[in-house]
Each structure stands twice: as C-alpha cells, then as structure tokens.
Amino acid sequence: MPPKLLSPVFPCLIFLTLLLLSFYSSLLSHPPPAVPPPNRPLCNLFKGHWVLDPTxxxxxxxxxxxxxNAWNCLKNQRENMGLINSWKWVPESCALPRIDPARFLGLMRNKNIGFIGDSLNENFLVSFLCVLRVADMGARKWKKKGAWKGAFFPKFNVTVGYHRAVLLAKYQWQPKQSTVDDQDGLKGIYRVDVDIPADDWVNISDFYHVLVYNTGHWWGYDKFPKEKPLVFYRGGQPIFPPIEMLDGFKVVLENMVSYIQKQVPSRTLKFWRLQSPRHFFGGEWNQNGSCVFSEPLQEFQEQGCEQRSETAEPSD
Structure with a gap:
C-alpha cells in the first residue's frame, strides 16, 4: 500500500516552527535592554561644567x-591655544562622547544640513565643517542655493550650508529722502518686515533635512544706532505706535517661528540656538576690543555680559 501523501500544510508548519525557534534563540543571545530606574534624571546636556583635559x-x-584666514587661530598662532583646546564640556547627569565624524556622516548619508542666522551659526559651521572633513578629505566648498558658505562631502553625499540672515526677517536700508531738516541726525532707516522671512532662506527649506536657526547679536544699538534705526512693518504698513528694538525682536521671533511651523516641512528636524555671552575685553568688537581669555567664563561673568548687552544705550 503506497504511503499517504503529506498534507501541503505540513512543510509550512515545519518552516514556521524553525522560524520561531530561530527567533527565540536570537532573544536568548540578545537579552532585552535594562530598564532605567524610574527616578533616573533626564539627560540635560546644557547643565554641567567645563573640565580641563590636557590630553x-x-x-x-x-x-x-x-x-x-582672519579667524584661523591655529594658523595665526594665538597664545594659549593648547590650553584653550584642552577644555571640554561635561554634563552633570549623563555622558557626552566626542563626535565621531565618520559615524555622524554615515548616519546623515544622502541628507543635507542647513544653518540660518548670524555669525554665531557661521563660526560654528566653520568648526563643524573642519571636524567632518576628517572623515572625508575629498570635501569641497559649496555655495549653491544662495548659501553664504558650505561644503559637500562626496563620500557620504552630505551637504552642509550656511545662509546669512542676521535678523531672520527681511530688512532693507532706506536712506532719508529729505535733507531740509537734518537736526535730528537721522540718515535713514532699516525697514524690517516682521512677517516676511529674509530672501536668503525663504526658498531653501525643502532642500535641507536639518535646519539650525539663530539670531540675537545684531539686535543692539552698536549695529543699528539711533541715526540708522530699525523701523518695523507688518502687512506692508508701519507698526503703530512704533516699537523699540527689543520689542521688535520679540515680534520677529513670534512671526518667524509661526512661519517655520507652517511652511517648513514637518519631516525637517529643526533646532534653535541661543546667544553666546559677549567676551570682548577692553571694548566691543568694533572698539578695539579683543578676546584674551583662555579659560571659560564663570557664571557671574556670563550674567554680567548679558546684563550689559540688554541695558546698552544708543551711543551719541
């Protein structure tokens, strides 16, 4: 008597059993990650202190x-560069490993990173590009899409660009039309449209997968003295009653954040950078001031710098 034919379901059951066994064995060889203690504090990278590491x-x-060239402290042999480069930031409740350029670019493969703002973002960008270049020595300068500067890393197909927009909002110089009455000393105004992004970045949102915004250091009377003030417009009309510079700063931020939320794709990862404390000694940057520090500012020094910045008065 010929043997009975096996049901066609039987091989499927064998395959399914082997698959489940394989999956179960993988679980045994890779135990589940440990659950962190319920009272463990969240990692706050911004709360910590500077540590001197000679290595x-x-x-x-x-x-x-x-x-x-003017900002290349290594090439220009600035004093105490060895000491300055030995400081590292250590968060209080978590570890902050040093950046791995190859791993970072590998994670960002086929993606683009954009910086928008003033020289704070520009300075960071320069250092950032030099760090990433360690993993791709074929990196080359990139200034497309209206970028002020940037770099392309062909090994990973990653582009990093900086778009200069110091106020984020659109602003333009309008000289004084009449010279009949010059007693007020007014030479003209800088018109700021609080609800219109600067042309430098309004059309680049779709290109970048990560965007880093900043503004702040240009909102001072050293940049816009009383003879060349900022005058704020909304909807094409002057804001009335007129608002002071810091109030205009707040209005611009509110409008730019609203624009970013509505117009920048939701898939784009967005960051906002804060200001850095002023650290010039012997005067401001345009008044023979220089940066002579080789150690991080203490907390009371930072507060003092911020207070001086906020209470600055127009110069005569």
Whole structure:
C-alpha cells in the first residue's frame, strides 16, 4: 500500500516552527535592554561644567580649507591655544562622547544640513565643517542655493550650508529722502518686515533635512544706532505706535517661528540656538576690543555680559 501523501500544510508548519525557534534563540543571545530606574534624571546636556583635559586635542589642524584666514587661530598662532583646546564640556547627569565624524556622516548619508542666522551659526559651521572633513578629505566648498558658505562631502553625499540672515526677517536700508531738516541726525532707516522671512532662506527649506536657526547679536544699538534705526512693518504698513528694538525682536521671533511651523516641512528636524555671552575685553568688537581669555567664563561673568548687552544705550 503506497504511503499517504503529506498534507501541503505540513512543510509550512515545519518552516514556521524553525522560524520561531530561530527567533527565540536570537532573544536568548540578545537579552532585552535594562530598564532605567524610574527616578533616573533626564539627560540635560546644557547643565554641567567645563573640565580641563590636557590630553584633549583638536580633530583638525590649521590646514582646513574652510577656515577664514582672519579667524584661523591655529594658523595665526594665538597664545594659549593648547590650553584653550584642552577644555571640554561635561554634563552633570549623563555622558557626552566626542563626535565621531565618520559615524555622524554615515548616519546623515544622502541628507543635507542647513544653518540660518548670524555669525554665531557661521563660526560654528566653520568648526563643524573642519571636524567632518576628517572623515572625508575629498570635501569641497559649496555655495549653491544662495548659501553664504558650505561644503559637500562626496563620500557620504552630505551637504552642509550656511545662509546669512542676521535678523531672520527681511530688512532693507532706506536712506532719508529729505535733507531740509537734518537736526535730528537721522540718515535713514532699516525697514524690517516682521512677517516676511529674509530672501536668503525663504526658498531653501525643502532642500535641507536639518535646519539650525539663530539670531540675537545684531539686535543692539552698536549695529543699528539711533541715526540708522530699525523701523518695523507688518502687512506692508508701519507698526503703530512704533516699537523699540527689543520689542521688535520679540515680534520677529513670534512671526518667524509661526512661519517655520507652517511652511517648513514637518519631516525637517529643526533646532534653535541661543546667544553666546559677549567676551570682548577692553571694548566691543568694533572698539578695539579683543578676546584674551583662555579659560571659560564663570557664571557671574556670563550674567554680567548679558546684563550689559540688554541695558546698552544708543551711543551719541
């Protein structure tokens, strides 16, 4: 008597059993991650302190092509650079490993990173490009899409660009039309449209997967003195009654945040950078001031710098 034919379901059951066994064995070889204690504090990278580490060295040297010559402290042999480069930031409740340029670019493969704002973002960008270049020495300068500067990393197909928009909002110089009455000393105004983004970045949102915004250091009377003030417009009309500079700053931020939320794709990862404390010694940047510090500012020094910045009065 010939043997009975096996049901066609039987091989499927065998395959399913083997698959489940394989999956179960993988669970045994990879135990589930430990659950963190319920009272463990969240990682706050911004709460910590500077630690001197003599073994810490820069990832790049003075030959990085993305440096601006005047700002290349390594090439210009600024004093105490060894000490300055030995400081590292250590958060209180978590570890902050040093950036791995190759791993970072690998994670960002086929993506683009954009910085929008003033020189705070520009300065960070220069250092950032030099760090990433360690993993791709074929990186080359990139200034497309209206970028002020940037770099393309062909090994990973990653583009990093900076778009200069110091107020974020659109602003333009309008000289004084009449010279009949010059007693007020007014030479003209800078018209600021609080609800219109600057042309430098209004059309680039779709290109970038990550965007980093900042503004702040240009909102002062050293940049816009009383003879060349900022005058704020909304909907094409002057805001009435007129508002002061810091109030205008708040209105611009509110409008730019609203624009970003509505117009920048939701898939785009967005960051906002804060200001850095002023650290010039012997005067401001345009008054023979210089940066002579080789150690991080203490907390009371930072507060003092911020207070001086906020209470600055127009110069005569």
């Amino acid at each position: 810490s060295k820069p990832l790049y040297d003075h030959t990085c092509p993305f440096h601006r």
